[in-house]
Amino acid sequence: MADILIIEDDTVIAGSLSNYLKSEGYSVRTAPGQREGLRLFRETPPDCVLLDVSLADGNGFSVCTAIRSSSEIPVIFLTASADEACTVAGFEVGADDYISKPFRPRELAARIRNVLRRRSSAPKILRCQNITLDPSKALVMKNNQEVFLSALEYRLLLLFLSNPGQLISRDRIADELWTISGEFIGDNTLNVYMKRLRDKIEDDPQNPVIIKTIRGLGYKAAES
Amino acid sequence: MADILIIEDDTVIAGSLSNYLKSEGYSVRTAPGQREGLRLFRETPPDCVLLDVSLADGNGFSVCTAIRSSSEIPVIFLTASADEACTVAGFEVGADDYISKPFRPRELAARIRNVLRRRSSAPKILRCQNITLDPSKALVMKNNQEVFLSALEYRLLLLFLSNPGQLISRDRIADELWTISGEFIGDNTLNVYMKRLRDKIEDDPQNPVIIKTIRGLGYKAAES
DNA sequence: CAGATTTGTAATACAGCTGAAACAGAATTG
DNA sequence: CAATTCTGTTTCAGCTGTATTACAAATCTG
Known part of the structure; x- marks a missing residue:
């Protein structure tokens, strides 16, 4: 099924997210920071990116901008707070969606399905x-x-x-x-x-x- | 600018939303229920629909399904609570986004811009x-x-x-x-x-x- | 409210798909 | 090699699914 890249510096959150999404049938890769995240992104572009707003080595907005410079792959922002400024900024740099911690798993899954649905039309012959x-x-x-x-x-x-x-x-x-x-x-x-x-x-x-x-x-x- | 249709039975909320969005430069129409909402929708399809989950004459999901049956025009659900079940159900019927009351105006505006940007990239005939x-x-x-x-x-x-x-x-x-x-x-x-x-x-x-x-x-x- | 238009149903027609019968041939069995 | 069983082939009547026409009810419009 779809391949998801998680860019998140909190390894606990990254791990639990990863486990949950794997249980939903996705293949998942994780990266602890923007440097590693962008490397993995370029290595094999995923079908969807979950991107933490606050990374240890910089904020997620620059990562999103970098991704958008070369790709339309959907990006969903993860944030600790439902801070409005973050939300707006996230959309401004081209995020597809936005979800705040703590995550309700089913909502996250629904949002991922939603962004993937927009892009997917792979005809099998x-x-x-x-x-x-x-x-x-x-x-x-x-x-x-x-x-x-x-x-x-x-x-x-x-x-x-x-x-x-x-x-x-x-x-x-x-x-x-x-x-x-x-x-x-x-x-x-x-x-x-x-x-x-x-x-x-x-x-x-x-x-x-x-x-x-x-x-x-x-x-x-x-x-x- | 873009034409927005608000389907909301609470006239106070509908009115303040309408005023705010007009001040942002949108043209706005409002409908108090699903019947009138769908009529306006078919009369002149808007660029975006803001749809209350709970309407006096039925729930918003059926309206969204109806809209989706003939159109990809973006639909943003409005809800009184951040109830997860609602959120998921909203996405299942093809909603583009979801926002709970009370609205933070700038966030709402950002989400509207966001869904409009996604669709406007292709002036599709x-x-x-x-x-x-x-x-x-x-x-x-x-x-x-x-x-x-x-x-x-x-x-x-x-x-x-x-x-x-x-x-x-x-x-x-x-x-x-x-x-x-x-x-x-x-x-x-x-x-x-x-x-x-x-x-x-x-x-x-x-x-x-x-x-x-x-x-x-x-x-x-x-x-x- | 009158007239026009749209909507759903019933009745009918018909092309060609469907399923079976009858027969033929090929593989297996003893 | 004969008997038997399984599969291939041809043919055709009947039926199913779709097209068409006509009409009543519902809805819209002025």
Whole structure:
């Protein structure tokens, strides 16, 4: 999941923050001061920075300015007091949000999700041989040429490409595709759909490469 | 300067807020409840909404959800207490920020500047084929000729143009357009609206190009 | 309040998807 | 190698999902 950089000189706070965020599934790095913080930032830009206003080797505003000079990565200020001047100054140097100690963990998590949501739009595209499937667009391409699948054919292909190299039993397929409506279907129906799908995505449907039959066990999509 | 809509049922607070923000150079409108607030919002979308959590005719969260269904205009929640549950719930429905009473004026102003800065970086006009939609003006043009859409048609188009190339399921559309009031609508109603919209924006409504049907999955707007 | 517009529902039409039947072929079994 | 089981292939009737039209109720506007 997202990578968060904490720049905070109080090691107790940094540690507890780090633990909490790791428990939420984030990967976390910490730095005790601006020098180290900026070094880590440049080494591998994180997805979000939590920045203490008062650092031992300088204040957080200059760090934020430095980050903003090269990046739009979200910065959330941490401060000991709800001091208004700090808040304003923080926003002036381009902070994305501001939260004062002591932190309410769920609020912090919510604010992090919030700033990350604004930036995140990473489309994951499934690939297998010369086939690609973009779930967010329901778009299937074969050799960069769009392939038009029916809804069931699409869901069938999606099931396989989501589990590359995995054996998938006929029962499992039937469940995933048809249990939606609770109904059960004839036994050969699945064969028919396999053929329909293969006719559209395989170069040689008689000798399938993308989805192979494992007789007696099920089917298996090729890896990558 | 920027236009701010305050939705707040306490007229004293609304009045003082309004005065202060006007003195800062903003143009301000106020609404005492969600119904009037959403009407003003749709009438002329503001640049930012200040939204009281507890309104006489319902809570602010549903208003925020309603706003988010058709717009990315920043929403800042106002609350009497620094209650954490409120804060989290506010962010969950897509709030941009959160501030508790009593307000420190400069902080409020800074937060408003902050959310405005985030959005103003992109003067966004949505385009798709020969259609353009300017959210800030609620203006839709086809071949540089204004097209007059009803509120629902507009929100429907906005939903699609905000997600070009993306598959949008019928369920999602129903949620985004009609869950505002929690009511559920008949199944064909959406079909009817798709037709009405297509009749107004497509050159050949029978063979739609802007918004295509993906049978069994949903609809999809063309990219760019 | 009258007229116009918008909104939701019902009725109908229809393309093409869906599921099953029937048959063919291939792999496995004894 | 025959019998059996599993999978592939073709075909087609019926149905589902979407489009279309028409209309009543609700809402807006002057």
